[in-house]
Amino acid sequence: MLRLRPWNRVRIPSSSIPIRPFTQSLPLPAKPLPPRITIHDADITVAYLKGTGPGGQKINKTNSAVQIIHKPTGIVVKCQATRSRSQNEKVARQLLADRIEQQERGDQSRVAMKAEAAHKKKASKAKKARRKYRKLEDGEEGAAQQQLDEAEELEESGEPEKPAEKSSSTS
Template sequence: MFKRHISITSCLYSIPKKNKLPPRPKWLIKEDEIKEKFLKGGSGPGGQKINKCNSKVQLTHIPTGIVVTCQATRSQQQNRDKARELLALKLDDLYNAENSRNNIIHDRQLKLKQSKAKKANRKYKKLEEEKDTPSTPEEVIMDPDQEFDEFIKSAKVDV
């Protein structure tokens, strides 16, 4: 019966680990809701093979009308897998916008960028403070009247 106290601020502003991201939402795709086409490539690397073979994949999600095309490689099977993954991510964004994988990855990237900027600002602020403050007591500039009073006091003690 141990109770743990978790700080709310640490939960809200913590940067999720890369290996703790939600899984890719492949379960959102149902094969009977997809129309699949294979097209000739026409652009990008691959040369003559791309222009002759139907390696480009176009998936259409019938209920939503979302169309995804993929021509990442010369392999038709790899393009099919990649297109299904892209379609699943788009459906996840549509159905679960707040907690979708893309949204979490985007938030993570923003937080990392802000963290780096904050760290750099602290570094340069610290350097400025070190430059402005004197490092030894001899460098402390005194008022001329105060310096004269100090001199008189030290002269009286010596006499």
């Protein structure tokens, strides 16, 4: 019996597998985001603080929360997303870079561009849902109108209408 292991699998080169086998056109590239702003260490002050909030005694006595102050702009960022000081510092630096970029570039910043793309996607999804339910609603109205037309034709032709089926329920 042969077991499939990572070292005895036959590997197919990725260049031989078509990316989109059933289409003729290539996928459109995503709109590139502007590069992140680099923050110089001389421009910031990093302080390690004790955490607050839920987590019990451990979070109250360890200095894992990070507060970064950007001296030129005065922007203050505090992060205690993880239990690790180094990870919190990394996240805080990214948040600080995003805030500085948003302040400098406004609508052309990475954060604003991502928010705009998410807003457009959500609006498109809502529009598609409205279109779907409008079609369903029109279809039901069309079916009801068709039933009324058939009933009028029966009355005009003089044929007796079929009695409505009564549900037999024992109470």
